Amino acid sequence: MPVNLTANAIAAISGGDVNSKPLVQVMDVKPTGSNQERYRLLLSDSTLTQHAMLATQLNDRVKSGSVRKGSVVQLIDYICSTVQNRKIIVVLNMETIIPYCDLIGNPRMYSDSDASAQKAMANINSGNVNRVSNNVSNGRPAVQNVQTYRPTAQAPHQTAPRVDQNVQNFRPVVQPPFQPPPNYRNHGTILKNEAPARIIPISALNPYQGRWAIKARVTAKGDLRRYNNARGDGKVFSFDLLDSDGGEIRVTCFNAVVDRFCDVIEVGKVYMISKGSLRPAQKNFNHLKNEWEIFLETTSSVDPCPEEDVSIPQQQFSFRPISEIENVENNSILDFIGMVVSVNPSVPILRKNGLETQRRILNMKDGSGRSIEVTLWGELCNRDGQKLQDLVDSGFFPVLAIKSGKVSDFSGKSIGTISSTQLFINPDIPEARSLRNWFDNGGKNAASISISKENMPAGSRNEMRKTVSQIKDEGLGRSDKPDWITIKATMTFVKSDNFCYTACPLTIGDRKCSKKVTRSGNNWWFCDRCNQEFEECDYRYLLQAQIQDHTGVTWVTAFQEAGEEILRIPAKELYEFKENDDDRFAVSISAGLFTKFLFRLKVKEETYGEEQRVKVTVVKAEKLEYSLESRIMLDLISKYAR
Incomplete structure (x- = not known):
């Protein structure tokens, strides 16, 4: 059975038609070769061909074989964008009419001259022959790829010019001139690129679209954060969107754009968003299942929708047991x-x-x-x-x-x-x-x-229980990477002379410097890294302590967080006790002594001078929960009794 593709569909789409839903044939299918899984098509109307990009939500059509070389498809939802001065059709939705047939016609690649040719053909078919004739006779350039006609000598009684025979015989079937979509009509004169953007699903967003709009609900809004890098200080915030099709995407704003939209955005509200740019999502910070992220710009629009849209859910979950x-x-x-x-x-x-x-x-x-x-x-x-x-x-x-x-x-x-x-x-x-x-x-x-404790029953794969003696006996920490172990032990001694150090309080980006500082000539504190002076400094723990279990004793080092977990008091407050109240200092320094902890330790060999030593650092210290420890020991007894 012969297949009739939609005549002049490629030229119409390239000219802006987005409503005709034409039948076209897939001449070729290839992956783009980028990091994201995307497919490039070559579409034909039997006369012209044009490159197209398949939206990612349609990838399964290619994988299943319903769209392949030779398939005849109907384009349901599509746009045409210009990328690097080249037209590309972005297919957002389509239906396969015939899974495979022989290639139809002998089409050639669409070019800009085809747009002019289509316009000229539309003029000829609509009876505008005299106007075209006058253009030619007045010396205006002839339209390329269309046979021109010339007025010939006529008898005195002839008043109308005779159309050249080539033109009379050249009557290709063409579609009516492109008409704007209905929502553009009767709105007065519209400047170029000022027509309202088409609302598309979030799942259809891609960088090949020139103009778009989405309607979505804000499901989460991040805090305003400030940062500092080589280009200077800045600020950033982001929010997450969900639309009626279940598509999610993150929107990020920087600096001046933050001032425009940070106070406008409210969680739970629905907004119409357009004129943003799409970039690959930074998966280190963006957990949404979307390969793109929207970046708003100074020209972007974020308009609240006046009426609640019940088709958009308040939230979308994907629960895991x-x-x-x-x-x-x-x-x-x-x-x-x-x-x-x-x-x-x-x-x-x-x-x-x-x-x-x-x-x-x-x-x-x-x-x-x-x-x-x-x-x-x-x-x-x-x-x-x-x-x-x-x-x-x-x-x-x-x-x-x-x-x-x-x-x-x-x-x-x-x-x-x-x-x-x-x-x-x-x-x-x-x-x-x-x-x-x-x-x-x-x-x-x-x-x-x-499943949350290091001391999980039945030997969790996240746990490596050891004893103090095993650190030496098994040569822990002497490989290229540190060993991470858990020891049940008692804190028996803490050095009280140098339990903390003076640290820089300045913030670099979103983190404090914390480098050791020294007194300057004017009795202020000076940081070599920041090259600044300040009147007050921070105090951070650097505890040297001994822990002991039934197999032996070892020295450990505990830094800021671990030190607070052991002594239960900030380092600055303990330093003030040492300077002003010996009794309270003695009580505080001994608070963690002779208490059983579960110590999470990092064991790593380091070089001191020319000597190799194994350094044991306390990463985390938790007081022993006896009821839980008893259950673990009973489970171990049952395991070894089998």
Whole structure:
């Protein structure tokens, strides 16, 4: 059966037609060869061919073979963009009409002259012969690729020019002249490139589109951050969008653009966004399942939609059970839902950048037979964390859904919050109702195994329990990479003369310098790295201590965070006690002595002068939980008794 492709479809699309939904043939399919999986097509209307790019959501059509060389397809949704002075059709949606047939016609590649030819043909077919004739007779350039006609000598009674026979015989079938889409009509004169952009799904966004608009809901908004690099100081913030098709994408603003949009954006509101640029997503910071990220510019538009769009969900989750989190890679970002069974009080923590924040630890369980530790940081501790603690203290165990939690394997597997994390307490979603039903009907008392502690039962792959004597006996730390081990030991001695050092308090980017500083001539503090002086300095722990278990004693070094975990007091406060109150200093320095800890240690051989020594550094110190340790020992006994 003969196949009739849409005549002049390529020329019409290249001229701006986006509504005809033509039938075209796929002449070729090739991968682009870029890092992202994309496919390049060559489309034909039997007369002309044009390059096209397939949207990523249609990749499965190529993989399944429904779109291949020879396929006849109908273009449903498409645009034509100019990339490096070359027209490219971006196919957003299409249907396969015939999976394969022989190549139709002998088409050639579309060129700019074809656009002029199409316009001239439209004039001829619409009866504008006299106008074209006058243009030629007045010496204006003839349209390329169209046979011209010349007035010939005529009898006196003839009044109309005779059209050249070549022109009369050249009557190709052409489509009517391109008409603007309906929403452009009757709006008065529109300047070039000022027509409203077409709203497309987030999943269809790609860098080959010249103009676009998306309608989406803000599901998360990051904090405003300031930074410092070789180009100077700056500020940045970002927010996440979700549309009615389930597509998600991150939007980022820098510097002057931050001032325009930071206060405008509200979580939960729907916006129309256009005139941004697309760049590859930075997966180190962007966890959304989209290969692109929108960067807003000074010419970008962000307009709130006056009416609520119920077709766009408030939030989109992809929950993972705790039993799967146990095998998830470190630093993965995921969604998680569970029952909160315990909430610890919020405690102040000094971060590595020298800034103090709050930390609160929760324990959660689900129906997979596992439980997990969740760490809340910053404002989440005081706002949502306090609400969770009040509920648990009152005897009600809430359901907690976590959007974008970060997996850590530092101490078993746990989940921590990041700047884009959102907490939903008792959300009205099917997963929460199912979990509540399970918990109230026996799940509350069901046994579960924690995947979060280093001392996990049955020898977790994240744990390497050792004794003090094994550090020497097994030659730990003497390879190219450090050994990370856990030791159950007692703190027996802490050097009290040099327990801290004076540190630079200045912030570089989002982190404090923390380099050791010295007194300058005017009695201020001077930092060699920052080349600045300041009146006050910071104090950071550098503890030298001994730990002991039943096999021996070893020296360890504990820096800032580990020092605070051992002594439970900031280094600056302890320094002031040493200078002004000997009794309180003695009590504070001995607070951690003869207490059993689980020490997470880094063992690495280092060079001191010309001597090689094994240095043992305390990375984390946790007071021993005897009930949990007893269960672990019973599990080990059962294991070895088999």
